[in-house]
Amino acid sequence: MERQAAYLRNALFDQGYLDEQFLQLEDLQDEANPHFVEEVVKLFYTDSVRLIQSIELTLKNTPWDFEKLDNIMHQFKGSSSSIGAKKVKKECSQFQEYCNVGNVEGCIREFQEVKQEHAALKRKLENYFQLAREAR
Amino acid sequence: MTVEKIMSDSESYDDFPARLRVLAVDDNPICLKLLETLLRKCQYHVTTTSQARMALKMLRENKDRFDLVISDVHMPDMDGFKLLELVGLEMDLPVIMLSANGDPKLVMKGITHGACDYLVKPVRIEELRNIWQHVIRKKRTEPKNQNGSADQGNDNQSSGEGNGSQADRNGKCNRKRKDEEDFSEDNENENEDPAASKKPRVVWSIQLHRKFVVAVNQLGIEKAVPKRILDLMNVEGLTRENVASHLQKYRLYLKRISSVASQQANMVAALGVKDSHFMRTAPFEGLGDFRTLSGQGRFASAALSHYTTGGMFGRLNTPNVNLRNLSPSTLIQPDHGQNITNSISSLGKVHPALASTNQSQSLFQGIPSSLELDQLQQSKCGTGMTSFNAIDNSRLRSRFSDPGAAINSSSNIFNSSTNMMLHGSYQQTMSGGGFGNQSSQNMASLNLDTFNVGVNSSSSLLDSGTIQSSTTQPASLLSTEPFHSQPPMRTTGNSGFSNDPYLQKNPIDISSSTMSLPLEDSREMQYQQGLVGDVQNISHIPSQRWGEQGQSYGHGSTATFGSLNAHVPVSGVVSPLSHSLDQDSGIVNEKMGVFMNGRFAGGASTLMLQNGNEKLASESRAMANDSFLLEQQKIQTVFAPRSYDPLDAMMNAMIKREQDETIANYDFGFDDYSFESGM
Numbered sequence: 182m183e184r185q186a187a188y189l190r191n192a193l194f195d196q197g198y199l200d201e202q203f204l205q206l207e208d209l210q211d212e213a214n215p216h217f218v219e220e221v222v223k224l225f226y227t228d229s230v231r232l233i234q235s236i237e238l239t240l241k242n243t244p245w246d247f248e249k250l251d252n253i254m255h256q257f258k259g260s261s262s263s264i265g266a267k268k269v270k271k272e273c274s275q276f277q278e279y280c281n282v283g284n285v286e287g288c289i290r291e292f293q294e295v296k297q298e299h300a301a302l303k304r305k306l307e308n309y310f311q312l313a314r315e316a317r
Numbered sequence: 318m319t320v321e322k323i324m325s326d327s328e329s330y331d332d333f334p335a336r337l338r339v340l341a342v343d344d345n346p347i348c349l350k351l352l353e354t355l356l357r358k359c360q361y362h363v364t365t366t367s368q369a370r371m372a373l374k375m376l377r378e379n380k381d382r383f384d385l386v387i388s389d390v391h392m393p394d395m396d397g398f399k400l401l402e403l404v405g406l407e408m409d410l411p412v413i414m415l416s417a418n419g420d421p422k423l424v425m426k427g428i429t430h431g432a433c434d435y436l437v438k439p440v441r442i443e444e445l446r447n448i449w450q451h452v453i454r455k456k457r458t459e460p461k462n463q464n465g466s467a468d469q470g471n472d473n474q475s476s477g478e479g480n481g482s483q484a485d486r487n488g489k490c491n492r493k494r495k496d497e498e499d500f501s502e503d504n505e506n507e508n509e510d511p512a513a514s515k516k517p518r519v520v521w522s523i524q525l526h527r528k529f530v531v532a533v534n535q536l537g538i539e540k541a542v543p544k545r546i547l548d549l550m551n552v553e554g555l556t557r558e559n560v561a562s563h564l565q566k567y568r569l570y571l572k573r574i575s576s577v578a579s580q581q582a583n584m585v586a587a588l589g590v591k592d593s594h595f596m597r598t599a600p601f602e603g604l605g606d607f608r609t610l611s612g613q614g615r616f617a618s619a620a621l622s623h624y625t626t627g628g629m630f631g632r633l634n635t636p637n638v639n640l641r642n643l644s645p646s647t648l649i650q651p652d653h654g655q656n657i658t659n660s661i662s663s664l665g666k667v668h669p670a671l672a673s674t675n676q677s678q679s680l681f682q683g684i685p686s687s688l689e690l691d692q693l694q695q696s697k698c699g700t701g702m703t704s705f706n707a708i709d710n711s712r713l714r715s716r717f718s719d720p721g722a723a724i725n726s727s728s729n730i731f732n733s734s735t736n737m738m739l740h741g742s743y744q745q746t747m748s749g750g751g752f753g754n755q756s757s758q759n760m761a762s763l764n765l766d767t768f769n770v771g772v773n774s775s776s777s778l779l780d781s782g783t784i785q786s787s788t789t790q791p792a793s794l795l796s797t798e799p800f801h802s803q804p805p806m807r808t809t810g811n812s813g814f815s816n817d818p819y820l821q822k823n824p825i826d827i828s829s830s831t832m833s834l835p836l837e838d839s840r841e842m843q844y845q846q847g848l849v850g851d852v853q854n855i856s857h858i859p860s861q862r863w864g865e866q867g868q869s870y871g872h873g874s875t876a877t878f879g880s881l882n883a884h885v886p887v888s889g890v891v892s893p894l895s896h897s898l899d900q901d902s903g904i905v906n907e908k909m910g911v912f913m914n915g916r917f918a919g920g921a922s923t924l925m926l927q928n929g930n931e932k933l934a935s936e937s938r939a940m941a942n943d944s945f946l947l948e949q950q951k952i953q954t955v956f957a958p959r960s961y962d963p964l965d966a967m968m969n970a971m972i973k974r975e976q977d978e979t980i981a982n983y984d985f986g987f988d989d990y991s992f993e994s995g996m
Contacts, residue, residue, distance in 0.1 A: 202439045259417035259988040263439045
């Protein structure tokens with residue numbers, strides 16, 4: 182169990198899903214905060230869902246409010262970088278770039294990427310936490 | 318156990334960092350939670366909120382509740398930079414900015430808005446471990462500022478005024494006086510000392526300043542060292558440090574005067590001789606006035622204090638009338654507040670006597686209070702102007718002061734200029750009226766000491782600014798705006814001291830006002846004030862200003878001015894001014910006119926300038942202190958628009974005038990300044 186959890190965790194790092202910020206989170210976890218990492222990740226997913234919904238809503242209204250989109254994505258980027266969600270962060274930046282130049286197609290495409298990465302990471306982290314919990 | 322672990326982990330922290338009370342603001346819940354945990358890990362006391370408004374509310378409720386604020390830049394309800402500014406202004410707490418965006422432009426923006434630090438997300442714990450240094454740093458500079466006020470007067474005040482940054486700047490300004498290096502150290506030390514024990518501020522009364530100047534002259538300005546001066550003065554309760562700082566200011570004043578004088582080459586040469594005399598005499602009067610002024614307005618002081626320059630100015634004023642001239646303009650030019658200080662210093666150490674910040678402050682107070690306030694407020698630009706004017710004025714003045722024209726005159730000029738400046742400059746730093754204010758302020762302060770004489774007049778001018786209005790015309794120039802007008806001048810130049818006229822005027826105004834001291838203090842003051850204000854208005858008038866001042870010349874001068882500046886129906890203006898001033902202020906009038914011209918919207922200023930010029934001419938003849946100032950002013954004013962050459966011509970003209978004896982009175986010193994600025 183423990184080995185599996187560890188393996189999964191390493192894979193996340195190796196595959197670029199997580200970066201050193203995640204390590205910081207883990208460092209903060211201690212006896213005082215035993216489930217810190219998990220709590221933060223949960224918080225991230227709750228919040229990011231809200232953000233995604235907000236973006237979708239904005240995309241429905243034409244003409245697009247690029248500034249608003251950029252703002253939302255900025256938030257998204259901030260959150261994902263805080264937990265070390267490397268790939269998600271990257272897609273967010275990309276989306277922002279398309280926004281800045283007003284590239285509608287690019288934005289739509291990129292937004293799909295963001296959602297995909299976001300979902301993928303969520304799955305993997307959930308697995309990991311499960312294993313880690315069972316290992317304890 | 319956990320705590321122990323944490324304690325052991327953190328390499329034996331002092332108590333302080335451990336209980337730092339931090340307020341964390343971030344609308345992003347993940348970042349906020351992360352930040353909170355990180356800060357807790359550093360053993361800080363953390364309070365979090367996701368709304369900037371809530372944060373402000375918490376801060377306002379209890380200003381002592383937090384030591385440090387960390388805030389995100391992008392927030393929905395309020396811009397992070399705005400919060401940063403508000404916190405800095407209201408609570409003066411260190412603020413650290415946080416953002417996912419690490420763009421250098423944003424970082425720069427944070428710094429310019431006053432952030433202590435700028436962190437990029439995701440934040441690492443190492444970065445947070447060091448934030449307590451910002452709190453310590455801020456706390457360290459503040460007490461110094463407050464204590465700075467001991468003898469240092471201006472120095473201290475300036476430091477005291479602003480927070481660390483201001484103090485530092487002021488300190489630096491003070492330090493810039495190269496000659497005063499040793500004294501700077503004294504000042505610095507004094508700054509430190511006060512932190513421990515506040516020393517009572519020394520007020521450099523006219524008598525005291527007189528003694529000081531006597532002592533200095535006895536020893537020789539080059540060889541005058543505080544210790545020996547102190548011994549010679551033989552005053553109880555006076556410490557070497559007091560003398561040292563006063564000497565510093567005095568030297569600056571002298572320098573300034575001489576630099577101004579050099580500008581005016583001809584004028585200065587002639588007048589220059591008088592400087593020493595002037596300085597001596599001036600102090601007496603100046604001091605008196607100075608004090609008076611101080612009493613008058615708190616505003617001024619406030620304004621002054623704000624502007625170091627003002628203080629500088631003030632300081633300058635007293636030492637010598639010359640300073641007045643110098644200071645106003647010099648002061649003004651320098652950065653607005655800070656510059657002024659520099660300028661003042663450049664003006665001359667003369668003020669050292671004045672230096673005691675008190676004086677300058679008082680000067681300002683007295684002067685600015687009435688007029689300056691308006692002016693001060695008028696524009697920050699004024700400051701620019703003021704400085705500009707100040708410089709001009711100073712030039713004008715310096716010329717005058719050199720001759721040492723009866724101290725009165727110089728002081729007056731100075732005072733008036735200061736007053737003027739003060740008036741004008743006070744606005745913000747003398748921004749609009751700035752010039753007038755500043756100068757006036759400075760003048761006030763400066764004059765007070767030495768110039769007190771002048772100052773008095775100037776202050777009176779300032780105060781009388783309103784009175785001037787009674788004089789009507791010029792007053793209109795002067796009085797109408799008396800100090801406002803100053804700013805107006807500036808307004809044109811608001812952005813910059815484009816309003817030369819203003820500058821010109823202002824200094825002159827002040828000087829004229831100060832000059833008038835001997836004359837009729839009140840009246841002169843009025844003019845000055847008016848001038849100052851007017852000066853501002855006159856903006857273009859630099860020459861015009863003179864016209865007004867020439868009032869005393871009034872008749873004669875007016876004509877002269879008319880020709881000189883033509884701008885303003887000066888004659889009309891001038892006359893009124895001169896009328897009031899006539900008596901003594903003749904000179905003042907001119908000055909006033911001069912100043913006024915600047916201020917007054919040109920028309921008046923021209924008059925003033927003319928007057929001033931005229932006066933200058935006459936004065937130059939007299940070479941009395943008064944004339945010196947006036948002449949300078951006049952010359953300056955007359956030429957104002959032009960540049961100094963015309964001034965020389967004016968000087969000559971004035972000299973001729975003197976013969977006519979119409980002008981004679983002008984102390985104009987101010988006028989010159991105003992003109993100069995105009996020029």
